[in-house]
Amino acid sequence: MSIQRPKGTQDLLPGVIEKWQDLEQHIRTICREYGYEEIRTPIFEATELFQRGVGETTDIVNKEMYTFLDKGDRSVTLRPEGTASVCRAYVENKLYGGQLPVKLFYMGPMFRYERPQAGRFRQFHQFGVEVLGADKPIVDAEVITLVWDLYTRLGLKGLEVHVNSVGCPTCRAVHRTKLQEFLAPRREQLCKDCQDRFERNPMRILDCKNPTCQEITQGAPTTLDTLCPDCLEHFQELKELLTAAGVSFKVDPRLVRGLDYYRKTAFEVLVENIGAQSAICGGGRYDGLVEQVGGPQTPGIGFAMGMERVLAALQASNPLNNLTKKEFVRFVALGEEAQKKCFTFVSQLRRKGIPASIDLLGRSLKAQLKTADKAQARYAAIIGEDEMNRQVVILRDLTLGEQTELPFAETEEELIQKYREEQ
Ligand SMILES: [Zn+2]
Ligand SMILES: [Zn+2]
The missing domain is CATH 3.40.50.800 (Anticodon-binding domain)
Structure with a gap:
């Protein structure tokens, strides 16, 4: 029997690879224009990095990692995402000792053991940026504008940026209490996942796709309702800066990022795809991630996008677009x-x-x-x-x-x- 490629992987052949190269070229060009430098970290890392940096309660770490022992009995993992590695490299190479902020981008394969389905792969590719060492709203605005400009330049149609603020630990504690009070009378009717979330991470209930949960959370207090003055000012300024940069956006109070270290700004970029909208980029501000991997306290913000999804969206929004270079x-x-x-x-x-x-x-x-x-x-x-x-x-x-x-x-x-x- 002939040998086949592993499930959930793909061969990128001539005819398709040109589209990848074109996307990569656009990414490199825009990053140079914005002053973001490339970083290439190892494909595998110590398993502990992702346990600490991605979070032990996440599906990624619990169910989806390619983890194995190497011949020296060390537990290593094929990277499931890019941020943890960038933070580790930032600390290990003492980048915090140089000029701040550090503005980096990465591009390459990531690995998650997921059920293969249309458009979802076990080896997939991400482009992402991280800015470390700056906490002002103008940084958030720059990062969002970068991805907006990239997608616009690629010719994606029906783009929409959704922004929200998930606040800081101070205002989130207030929100947590208010949300639990609101949901308590109908707690039993929430889906099983959300019943778990009720104590552990109630904010995530706002994000549940289950119709009953969505109905129950109608009118529930959002993080925007409870922002402290500092977080409110940050969000206000971000919105003004995005307007100044000509980025069209919408405030989406249900856009949440669940982990403890997310702070203030959360955002997604949606694209119109055969009548429906789907997210082709997600990001936000984080705090404490660099400390998690042993570095000094450092604010960060970044986003990641699945390159397969962007290419699929490009194909859908402009099927005639043939980027293939012909022979001369x-x-x-x-x-x-x-x-x-x-x-x-x-x-x-x-x-x-x-x-x-x-x-x-x-x-x-x-x-x-x-x-x-x-x-x-x-x-x-x-x-x-x-x-x-x-x-x-x-x-x-x-x-x-x-x-x-x-x-x-x-x-x-x-x-x-x-x-x-x-x-
Ligand atoms: Zn706050
Ligand atoms: Zn639910």
Whole structure:
């Protein structure tokens, strides 16, 4: 039996990989413009890092991690997300001792043992940013504007930023009490998960997708109702800054991030997807995560987005958008001498950065021309016996169907010029 790839993984083949490269290119460009530098951390880390940094009560840590003992009996885990690793690297490399804030981005594969389903993979890819060492609302606004600009530039349609504030430990304690009072009379009717959450983390009940829970929480006090003056001011300023930057957003008081170390700003970016809205980016401010991994007290904010989901959204919002780069010129040769001459041209052009190709299978002229068509080459450059004798190349424009003759001496220059004009 042939060997198959592991469940929940994918091979990214030519034809698809171009879309990935294009997305990666946009990400790198925008991060450079915004002054975010790339960090690459290991694919696996000590298991303890995620237990402490992601939270032992989360589904990710409880059910979804790829954890194993290495040959030295150390428990290691394939990273399920990026933030914990970035915080660890920040501490381990003493980045806090340099210029603050530290603005980083990462991109790469993450691993979660989930039930494979459409659009969900066990090895998936995330792009994320983290800003460490700054707690002002302008940082939150910058991070949200970055992702907004990225999505706009990619051409995603129906974008909407949702923002909320989950407050700080002071105001959250007030909210917790008020929310529990509100829910207490109907506590028994909540779903099983929410009954667990009632004591442990009642705020998460606001976020439950169960229809009964949603009905019960109608009119429940939100974190916005109980913000302390400091958190209120932070949220107010964030909204003003987003408006100043031209980002259109909506306040969503039900947008919560459940873990203890989340502070103040929480946000999501939604995209319209075949009539429904779905989130393609989530992020927020956190405190105490750097301390969790042994560093000094450091405020942070970041977001992560699943690259598979963004590519799917792009496909849905613009199915005709073909980012695939076509071949520029394919040389077609008849006879050994012509083949050598073509190979010289191809080699020279490639050295000048012009994509050029040539038949590698010794096929007939007709078959070579067919391949050029199939490859959607812009031009075919043809040299047969007659052309060899006359020292000319037939240059056929495969889009317009026109052709011209070029002397050997002018062929290279002419193709370089045509290529530049089209870029
Ligand atoms: Zn507060
Ligand atoms: Zn529920």
